Amino acid sequence: MMSGNHLDQILAAIDRLQLGKSKPNKKRPNKHNDRSAWNDHFEHEINQNYRKVVGKRARMLEERPDAEFAWKARDITYLNQQIALSTKEIMAVEGQIIAIGVEKMIYEDFEAKWDKLDVERKREIVLEGLYRGACEAPRDNSRVSCPEMTIDGLIGHGEYSFINLLKRLIEHDPAGDYCVGNIFIFRHPYTDIQFRHSEGAPDQLKAFLYQGILYRNWYIVATLKGILNAYRGEPFKPVTPSVFFSSVHTDEEKKALQEGRKEFKNQKLYVDRSQFKEEAPAKVHACYTCQTPKDPKSLKRCSRCRLVWYCSSECQSLDWRNHKKYCGLRKFDPELLSPSPEDCPREFIGCPNPTPAFVRSFALRRQIGWLSESDSQTQDYHFNVHADYHRTRSLIIFNPLLRLSFLVARRRAMASGSIPAIHFMFKILEAQLRDETSITVDHVRRQFELEYGISITPNTLRAAEPFTPPTAQELDEERSYLLQRHASVGKSPIEHIPSGEFTAKLIELLHIF
Numbered sequence: 001m002m003s004g005n006h007l008d009q010i011l012a013a014i015d016r017l018q019l020g021k022s023k024p025n026k027k028r029p030n031k032h033n034d035r036s037a038w039n040d041h042f043e044h045e046i047n048q049n050y051r052k053v054v055g056k057r058a059r060m061l062e063e064r065p066d067a068e069f070a071w072k073a074r075d076i077t078y079l080n081q082q083i084a085l086s087t088k089e090i091m092a093v094e095g096q097i098i099a100i101g102v103e104k105m106i107y108e109d110f111e112a113k114w115d116k117l118d119v120e121r122k123r124e125i126v127l128e129g130l131y132r133g134a135c136e137a138p139r140d141n142s143r144v145s146c147p148e149m150t151i152d153g154l155i156g157h158g159e160y161s162f163i164n165l166l167k168r169l170i171e172h173d174p175a176g177d178y179c180v181g182n183i184f185i186f187r188h189p190y191t192d193i194q195f196r197h198s199e200g201a202p203d204q205l206k207a208f209l210y211q212g213i214l215y216r217n218w219y220i221v222a223t224l225k226g227i228l229n230a231y232r233g234e235p236f237k238p239v240t241p242s243v244f245f246s247s248v249h250t251d252e253e254k255k256a257l258q259e260g261r262k263e264f265k266n267q268k269l270y271v272d273r274s275q276f277k278e279e280a281p282a283k284v285h286a287c288y289t290c291q292t293p294k295d296p297k298s299l300k301r302c303s304r305c306r307l308v309w310y311c312s313s314e315c316q317s318l319d320w321r322n323h324k325k326y327c328g329l330r331k332f333d334p335e336l337l338s339p340s341p342e343d344c345p346r347e348f349i350g351c352p353n354p355t356p357a358f359v360r361s362f363a364l365r366r367q368i369g370w371l372s373e374s375d376s377q378t379q380d381y382h383f384n385v386h387a388d389y390h391r392t393r394s395l396i397i398f399n400p401l402l403r404l405s406f407l408v409a410r411r412r413a414m415a416s417g418s419i420p421a422i423h424f425m426f427k428i429l430e431a432q433l434r435d436e437t438s439i440t441v442d443h444v445r446r447q448f449e450l451e452y453g454i455s456i457t458p459n460t461l462r463a464a465e466p467f468t469p470p471t472a473q474e475l476d477e478e479r480s481y482l483l484q485r486h487a488s489v490g491k492s493p494i495e496h497i498p499s500g501e502f503t504a505k506l507i508e509l510l511h512i513f
Contacts (some may be wrong), residue, residue, distance in 0.1 A: 031140070035131050042143050043150050050147045050190050061209065062201045071208035079207035080326045081307045084337040085288070086138075086214045087183050091339065093221045094169060095178040100228050101166050102176035102362045107450060111163055114231070122155040125230045126162065129154075132226030132236050137219040145216040147190050149223060160188075162227055169224065176362045177369020179344040185213060186220050203332035210334060289315035304328050345372035349488065350407075350481030352415035363450040364414065370394075377485040380406060381429070383443045393439050395432070402428055407478040408470040413452065422452050423460070424467040 031038035061071065074082075104110035114122075130149060134140050143149055148160035155162065165186070170176075172184040195209045229236070286293050288308045299309040302316070305327045310316040322343070325336045348371040354360055360368075370382040370392060379394035380403065397403035406428050412421040429444045445456045454460075470478075486492070 031131055031134055035127055039127055039130060039151065045144050046147055046150060049144065060197055060201075062197055062205050071205045074204075074208075076204045076207055076330055076332065077305055077326075077328055078307060079204065079211060080329050080332065080337055081305065083207060083211055083214060083334070084322070084326055086211070086218065087334075087338050090214060090218050090221060091180050091183050093218075093225060094173075094184055095180045097166070097221060097225050097228065098170050098173060098180065099176045099178045099366060100225075100232075101170050102174065102366075104228070105167075105170065106362050114163060119155065123151055126151050126154045126227055128230040128236075129162075129223050129225075129227030132230065133219055133223030135236075136222040136226065137215070139215045139219070142212075142215040142219040145191055145194060145212065146219055147188055148186070149220065154227070162224070165220070166224055166228075169221070174362070175346065175365050175369060177346070177366045177372075179346075179369055179372075181341065181344050182338060183217075185217055191216060203330075207332040210332070287311035287315050289319040302327060345369075348372045348376070349485045350411070350478065352411050354414070355416045358415070358417045360414075361451055361453060363447070364452065367447075367451055368414065374489055377489045378491055381410070381425075383439050383447055385439060385443055395429075395439060397428060397432065404475050404478050404482075405470055407482065408474045409467065411474075411478065417452050419454065420465045420467040422448055422454065423456070423464045426456055426461070 028041050029037035101110075117125075130143075130151070133149075134143060148154070148165065153160050154165075158164070168186075169184055173180040173182075191213075195213050197206055197209055226236075287299065287310050289310060292311060294311050299311055300316075301310070302308045302323065308319070308323060308327075310319070322340055329336065347368060351368055351371075367382060370376055371379070376382070376394060378396065380396050382392040382394045385393045397406045406425055409418075409421040409424045409428075412418040413425065426444060426448060430441050433439055433441055433444065448454070448456055
């Protein structure tokens with residue numbers, strides 16, 4: 001158990017962090033020009049704030065009148081909207097990390113390979129990851145609230161090592177399909193104290209502190225992603241600066257903002273001005289739903305809260321099931337600010353249940369996740385052809401007769417791991433991809449082997465049991481599912497696909513199986 005004296009020391013260190021009294025002795029180095037000096041400066045700040053022994057007990061932020069401006073500067077509805085947006089974006093990054101991590105951990109023995117790296121190589125990769133995290137996360141300063149984010153800690157074997165942090169995130173949602181059901185928040189005893197508040201604290205303060213937790217979490221997940229990509233040799237693409245699209249338009253709003261800035265200048269709160277330069281590139285003129293960059297004049301904002309911008313009524317309608325929960329909300333409830341479960345489908349329309357004896361692999365579960373995405377309802381399969389494991393190439397079987405047969409085989413394979421069904425799918429794709437360059441037969445072979453845990457060679461194909469032709473009932477079911485998937489995204493019915501009975505007779509007549 002932690003002693004009272006030790007707790008006082010920690011609380012006092014946190015107190016200094018909260019109001020920025022531990023101002024560095026020198027200007028923070030530019031991370032773009034000298035990453036090592038930048039990192040050393042940050043690690044000194046972290047050490048100073050969390051480790052130095054001081055003798056007074058810290059107070060919560062709500063107990064300090066001189067800190068009120070920090071959390072009263074923004075309206076609760078604005079804070080709620082920012083939290084909802086941050087939650088959505090952090091979950092997207094977490095989904096990417098989990099998918100890449102699962103691929104590396106399960107199929108490429110990543111942990112053993114990482115352990116074999118020499119210390120200097122690890123330090124080099126982690127420093128690069130810390131830099132990338134600082135460039136991608138919205139606030140450079142958030143790293144001060146991340147005592148886990150030091151090079152020695154990340155390359156070590158302790159609770160907060162890179163490998164253990166990655167495992168913790170994967171264990172939260174191990175599907176590896178780029179879609180997490182709920183946000184994962186990294187916890188640390190020091191920061192639990194930093195962001196604490198009483199049960200009766202104002203909702204505005206609770207929202208302000210929770211936003212700080214999210215910014216801290218964002219830096220951690222962005223750094224984990226940066227380390228993974230640096231290890232894989234993935235080139236880093238700097239963010240292109242763009243102008244912040246201000247939500248301040250009325251004279252009253254402008255006056256309030258000017259008064260707030262004037263009051264801010266008189267505060268003793270230390271703020272590294274470089275963070276504003278890092279925040280600006282992250283803000284673009286874009287639709288809140290599709291996130292497509294747009295001309296600011298073409299965007300329309302929600303008439304109720306006036307905080308969210310859309311490029312079309314369709315995008316506004318798609319976002320409404322989430323936005324309506326916190327549009328104009330005057331209280332703080334993180335549950336209401338998280339995306340709806342419907343935004344993270346785990347199964348596509350017509351996805352079969354696995355048989356008791358068949359355990360789906362991570363790769364197969366990820367394939368199912370890809371096929372569940374709204375933009376995949378007209379596609380038949382996805383293949384990894386990019387290094388980041390996030391972008392895929394999808395395809396459609398062109399021949400209507402073969403398409404229904406392929407979908408029946410897909411259903412059998414996903415339900416039981418049927419070897420004849422897998423081989424049948426492979427043969428259809430092999431024939432279709434003869435003139436294709438972006439997806440090769442080797443891509444198909446590797447992915448099927450990962451998804452179903454089998455080896456596909458000319459010998460296994462020759463020795464495979466024949467594929468049992470689809471029944472009329474199976475074909476009719478797949479035709480119905482296909483029509484439902486098209487209808488779910490507003491696509492026209494597929495009238496040219498024949499009925500199951502006709503298709504079954506044609507298959508029997510042509511003996512194509």
